[in-house]
Amino acid sequence: MFATFACTPEALVLLTSALLFALGAAGLLLRRNPMAMLMSIELMLNAGNLVLVLAARANNFVGAQAGALIVLVLGAAEAVIGLALALALFRRRSLTDADEPQEVSG
């Protein structure tokens, strides 16, 4: 069942996007460098965008393409704030380890 299934383009793109999303999550867990974490988040957002574009193609729904553009803007805003925070937090630390600071706990 799976073999015939994966050969349709829709399934291929959907599974690719799922794998991209999961890769982003895995990257977020694997990497300690704040830059790498932010890039992993971008991967996850891109996975969502891919589904949106597929939805536009599959359902003849141009609004989804507009949605993809809006998500691009969101990703940009996200990156800007993320980089500002990461730099502010990690500039004075020699180690770039997002898991190291543990002042907030309990």
Add this chain to the structure above:
Amino acid sequence: MQEQLPYLIAGCVVALLSAFGVVLSKQPVHGAVALLVHSLALAGLYLLLAAEFVAIGQVIIYSGAIVVLFLFVVLLLPQGGREGAPGSARVLAAALGGAGMFAALAFAIVGTRLPASGPAPAGGIQAIGHALFGSELVPFELTTLPMLLAIVGAVTIWRRQEQGGA
């Protein structure tokens, strides 16, 4: 859409391989370059999926602005932000998390017979323009909010840090 399958497969493979590159590279610079490749591959996929304008947007906004911003910031990091090898617990967590997430999503996707797509949306850029200023006008206008916030937020955070708020 079936006839585009080989190109789609190629695009997907490139996108996935470069995504692996982003996740696995120890140097943020390498990661950023992989992200660049990834976003270009995605732009290719978008083209194949008849979303030309999104593809252009992806190249300009993503590859042109976001990834370059990343590269720029990486230069500011001490030692380029290089990190050591992750511990085994971390690798295990990443493998578990990634596999779990993929399994869950794939379970939902594989569980159904996906209908074949109809004709591609016609009208190209004009149709998107209509969507952006018609049906999706409200969200389009609302992108003002995160953008303004991003600008103000980044400046404020940076000023706080300059003034030694820490």
Add this chain to the structure above:
Amino acid sequence: MNWFTALPHGLQAAALLTAFAAALLATAGALQHSRRAAAVLGGLGAVIAALPALSAGDADALAIVGTCALALVAMLLLPAAELQFDEHRLEGAGLILLGAAGGIVLATSTHLLAMVLGLETLSLAVAVLCGLGRGSRPLEASFKFFVLAAVSLATMVYGIGLHAYATGSFEIGAPLLAGSALRSIHTAAVVLITLGLLFELAVVPVHFGALGVYMSAPAGFAGLAMTASKLGAGIAMLRVTAAMDPAIIGPILTGLGLGSIVWATFAGLAQRELRSMLAYSAIAHAGFIALALGCGAEGRAAAVFYLVVYVASAALVFSALAGRGAEPIPFASLRDRPLGTLRTMALVAGLLSLAGVPPGPGLWAKIGVLLPVWRVAGPLLTLVAALGGVFGALYYLRPLPDLLAGLRRGERATADLGARAAVVLAGGAVLLFTVLPWVGTQLATLAPR
């Protein structure tokens, strides 16, 4: 002005708030970071933003209440927040207004993309505001919150993508496109969108980011984060649960709600410090709201009342804590550094209300939630929720002896007029719900059926 009045009132409010925020930011230098200018301009903006909602007679009543409540919360916590800063007052005020605008968008829209934009605005505003606190502690919490918010944002975007694929629409509750063939994809979409919203509500297992912010943001901002995001996400969840298949979300919401109640109650018992105690309590309350949301139309009505009572009580607590900065507040310090009579009494009233101990409306809200839970989810879950609810009193009431002992020292702590007015306003709301709970329950009739 025709184009403006043609907009939905939530969007008008968001636009007005954005305009005031922009005005504050643009004139920051010229006004020389004046404390009064921040409070007056910001408060004015919040009031004016609520006007379109008040004049929108025929619109969705829940949206009107949501808009007004969010504007009110922003107004109440503005003075509390601006007591923190010397340099970033106007930026802080502007960010609060922008965050409130995001909350209003989240609360008033039925369009998934608009919702995700509102959610993102609110999250980013909270992250930046938290990061403005003194020391590296708030900054650290802010970064962690940001990363987790980004994960939930990506989750929601992915869900929206799947939703668009399965339904060909961005409206919540849109019907499936091709019969039942895409049902499991649709289910996944609904679940992912719900989880994105639940992050903002701060429910287990996506609660850690919010928890850190609640603990370590400057007091006023933590209050804003708790109230505005719960209001926005709570109202959005009301729409989502009303529009989408209850068989999918119901069990998830009751399960996660109960998990949050149990987890936060136990963890709260270990706290010896007011700020973390309040942070855990916010998780427990989010659990109650989620529990109610998972229990059908009756549960939604209870959730509205619970939400309103929670927001009033939390606003009261945090307006009373104005000026205590981002540092932890060990219980003993309430005795040694008393807050002054008015604010102490306000804090006591707020804590009692949060604890669900009379005199305080929290008890009525809890009973209201337990009833639909009993009907829908059965006695066992009700028992656990009831036990979680009443054992919460153990940690809420723990600081009370210290607080009351602080009263006798009698020295007046300085709080400016705005902060005091905020205390009185929020206290009035809590008092109203205590004496005349039916006023609050009238609001519950607005819940979507």
Add this chain to the structure above:
Amino acid sequence: MIGLLPWAWLCTLPGLLLTALGRGQRPGLASLPGPLAIGLAGVAFLLGDHQPVLHRTAEWLPLVPDGAFSLRLDGLAAVMLCVVGFVSLCVYVYSLSYMRADPGQRRFFCLLDFFVAAMTLLVLAGNIAVLLAGWAGVGLASFLLIAFWRDREGTLGAGLQALAANAIGDAALLLACVLVPAGQGDLTTLAQIGPALLPGGFGPLAWLIVIAASAKSAQGLLYFWLPSAMAGPTPVSALIHAATMVAAGVYLLVRTAAVLALAPEVLHAVAWIGVVTAAFSALASLSQPNYKRGLAYSTCSQLGYMFAAVGFGAPFAALFHLLTHASFKALLFLCAGAVIHAAHGEEQLAKLGGLRRQLPQVMWLALIGSLALVGLPVLTAGAFSKDLILEAALHHDPALGWLLIGSVFLTGLYAGRLFFGVFGAGSSVPHREVHPPDALLLLPLWPLAAGAILLGWVGTPLAALLGTPQVVPVVSNLGLLASGLGIAGFVAAGLWQRARAGAARLPQFGVPWLGPVTGIGRSLASGFAGLHSGRLGLYVFTAVIGTAAILLFAVARAP
């Protein structure tokens, strides 16, 4: 005018405000009229035509099944009002002297006012929702007053123990509130609900009521908090933890006796709980080195008698014993307060002793209280009410009845031990300067003593008034037997105390299981809190795995 009586619970609020805002040297004075008015309201009702006075604001709380604001003043409530009003008046006057030097006395009187208001609301509640408000309110007041001396070690922990026990009771009542069908939460008509409307019949509702009552009245396993509650100021122990609040559980059982009667197995369990608690607490009291803790176990034991009475189907006997117990136990506690006051805060029995000469007046008062507790026939009120309970017990279940009669001997023993331990002859501890109690401190003890002697005679008219006419016998054979046992115990304790020169002591036992249980709770709590470790990786992992699991669950369930 009579219609306003159910609002008596508001009476102490003016006093609260005046005390809180006032600047006078004697902050408690403004609070005095409140309890007096409450007591008078009860008397006024009892002197009137005994028609229940109802107030009902429907739809006050629309989310709850019975969300009316419902108040009810009937004979039962009026008796409780008299108890609450007059005992608290005595305690207020006592506190004027007792708390004089305390810097927090203004706060103390405010909290007392709050307590009395909540207690009165509880008594006047017409339905479960209002009862719950009063119920939780007295719990809060009790916690705040136990932890009143925050600076002293252990007070907060003791308060939290009380709060934890109360929380169990509150949860039970909360569930009861949810359980009753719409519009039928009236406490007096609960038994008329159609069993089909109640899930599981009357059993669950009756159990919930019993659990709530046990938590409030420190019965069964939930006794643990009452001895610890003695960390609070002694007037508080007298008012809240002896005379009024702890009796609220018994009051609830009496109020809902009709419901319990419909669930015989629950009623039987109540009898067992009462008898076992009565016997066990009496034993525990014998081993307490602390004067007030000894008295606290005595309260548990006496409340056990009342529970047993309800379980034996004799709610009037329970109420009657509640009434007499309120006077003699408050008297004993206030005497204990006078002793502790005189001994500069010393509460250990080993260091008290031989105070007969220094505090003669207190000794006589304490003797009256102790004899009432033991049940000296005819002369003290305790005998009347206890006889009634024993009578019902023997009639209902002889085995339990004899156990209860046996514990009267234990009552005599511990009463004697406490009395002779403090006032008896030899004390090995050298005396310090005793500071004598002033007239104001002793003044409120006399009316309580009068009550401890005379209240027995009101039994018969009271029974008629409450609509359960019965004759309370002055003496009976069974009563004489029980009293004989009690007096024997009392005298034996005195002789033993004299022979061992005050050093008679049993190995202490009481709440050994409390430590491990709180230990488990504490480690669970810190375990849960420990998850918030500051590790971002853990947070992301939780979110990702949680999302994946929820997704799998939902998709697998979807058709």
